Amino acid sequence: MTENKKTLLPALRPEVSNRLEKAVMDVFSHSDFHRANIRDVAKAAGVSFTTIYKHFGSKEQLVFTYVNLWLGRLTDRIIDHLQGIEDLKEKLRKVFWLQLDYYERHPYLGRMLFMTLPMATWMADKTFEQKKMVHLYLEVLKKGQEEGILNPRVRSGVLLDIMMGLVQRSFFMWVQRGCKESLAEQSNVLFDMVWRAISVPEKE
Template sequence: MTRNTDAKAKTKGPTPFASERIIPDHLRDRLSPVVMETYAAGDFHRADMRTIAREAGMSFRTIYSYFGDKESLLFWFIQHWLEGLYPASFKPLEGEGDVRTKLLGVLQMHLEFYERNPSVGRIIFMTVPLERWMRDPSYAQPGMMKRLLHTINEAQRQGELRSDIDSRVVLDAFNAIFNRAFLMWEYRRRSYSLSAQAAPLMSILWGGIMAPGKRQDSAPPLPAKAPARKKTVK
């Protein structure tokens, strides 16, 4: 799902999805902080493109000519922001090592990303209208998900993970961790380190997906308590 953010030219003619549009760098850079602040701090339905245009110091017509509506605007920027997460967060899947270590590495990098970028997390997990976002390719991230699913399938074939569970169920359970972990971190006012939750969460998931005979206690010991994290104002 990655795209070339260095492209300068406009897309010729309309495209079916926001994620396929090419936006000039200067326009992207001026809009990005405004779009992030607008959608992270408020209700999606109260946001409007005219206010965003005014805050970004550009004309409404300019924004409209590229995006058409506020949904396309938000979906495009979600994909742009996630370039800081993908494909880097899937590097733990490369090379040798057991699947538990690989999945823990992926989970760790996701939680670290959202801890560094809480506004992106708020938009993805709390603000964006999911039913509408599901219509846009930026939601599915097929390339990334296929890569993770391949790792799960291989681990099932090699006897590391339970083969009596559909690999897609394992994938869904793994992805669901990001959602719940972030929501509770926000609800609890970011009073602890989000990234420090990776090992405990992986331990819980591993207990349900590991193949029979795999010892749960063979994993590295978990920290007694996640270290507190000072709240920073974004």
């Protein structure tokens, strides 16, 4: 991780990087990418505009860098929490919950990831952390298919798509409805549906 951070965030004093992180959260999660404005970020972070440019090179890279950092933290958290869980279903349930919980507690991340990130560029450019997370899932899902627990007739990617699609859509709708009820609390109900979708029917 430290390694990773070094690559992503060139030598910025941690204190500065922290202020910048907060500023990016704030500015970019509250308006569409094209309306957010780097000068506001700089002002909010108490960092000079030029410094931001020297370190990130562009408005897009600034956002991408922090989104990657945050996704990295979610990934780390997932890895951490999976330890010691053996049952496949419980693993997936945990992963599903961890995502809803994380996005609920860090709505700026969900907002940016699902609502404001300039996707065309993002997809072309960096999916580092996303890839890591995806690999993590796919391994588990593939094993589940091999063991005859999960539906083997589709690419494991499809199983993932059901989970991820629901996470994204649920978050989006939750925001749309004003973030009222807890997102994470719905995890079990939602996951039960996901599980029925991806698991092999009892006797077929």
